[in-house]
Amino acid sequence: MSPYQAWPFLSDPNHPFLSAVWAVGIHGCIALVAIAPIIWRSRHRLAYGALTFVGGSILDLDHFVAAGSLSLHTIETLSGRPDTHSLIFVAGLAALTLLLTRRWLAAWAVFAVNVAHLLFDAAGGHEHILYPFSSLDGLPWLLCPLGTLALLGISAVISAAAQRSSPARIATERPDALAVG
Ligand SMILES: [Zn+2]
Numbered sequence: 001m002s003p004y005q006a007w008p009f010l011s012d013p014n015h016p017f018l019s020a021v022w023a024v025g026i027h028g029c030i031a032l033v034a035i036a037p038i039i040w041r042s043r044h045r046l047a048y049g050a051l052t053f054v055g056g057s058i059l060d061l062d063h064f065v066a067a068g069s070l071s072l073h074t075i076e077t078l079s080g081r082p083d084t085h086s087l088i089f090v091a092g093l094a095a096l097t098l099l100l101t102r103r104w105l106a107a108w109a110v111f112a113v114n115v116a117h118l119l120f121d122a123a124g125g126h127e128h129i130l131y132p133f134s135s136l137d138g139l140p141w142l143l144c145p146l147g148t149l150a151l152l153g154i155s156a157v158i159s160a161a162a163q164r165s166s167p168a169r170i171a172t173e174r175p176d177a178l179a180v181g
Contacts, residue, residue: 009022009026009120009123009124010124011023011076013073013076013077016071016072016073016076017072019072019076020072020076023057023060024056024057026120027056027057027060027116027117027120028052028053028054028056028057029053029056030056030116030117030120030148031052031053031055031056031113031116031117032049032052032053032056033116033148033149033151033152034112034113034115034116034148034151034152034155035052035108035109035112035113035151035152035155036152036155037152037155037156037159037160038105038108038109038155038158038159039052040159041159041160041162041163052109052113055110055113056113056116056117057117058114059084059085059090059114059117059118060075060117062081062082062084062085063075063076063078063081063082065082066078066082079126080126080127080128080137081121081126081127081128083128083131083132085118085121085127085128085129086118086127086128086129086130086131086132087115087118087129087130088131088132088133089131090110090111090114090115090118091111093110093111093114094107094108094110094111094114095107097110104158104162105158105159105162108154108155108158109155112151112154112155115147115151116147116148116151119139119143119144119147119148120144120148122138122139122143122144123138123139123140123141123143123144124138125137125138126138127139
């Protein structure tokens, strides 16, 4: 359960490019798991799936900003992850998404994808996930699989609820529903 040494998925500064490819791949897959039910129920599975896969790594752009460099070697040898790798920042991203799209499902998707990212990174340590409220530096690795599965479960509940209340479905099931008035 050690948040640090026991996590075998950290990047290797000796292979910065391969490490970056690995990071994008694993974050993409975890992101897909976190909101799989939402993607599955959407009308644009492929497009949303691709968007989610890419979006799984968006948070890591903060490494480039913090390093002030586009060098993969430089960003992978930072002393720690920037404080934007935190729940408060991710909640802010979700709030911004809600503000821009007015869609709770989109906001949840942004939140879940980025929390899954945080959980994976936190297992390797050097991440202030509760910034600025705590200087906790990483989480036990077990929270990564358990947390990601929890996100998957919540996504299933939310997407089912959203589908039940969608106007298109109401119109299909109750043709009179939209005709009233
Ligand atoms: Zn990261």
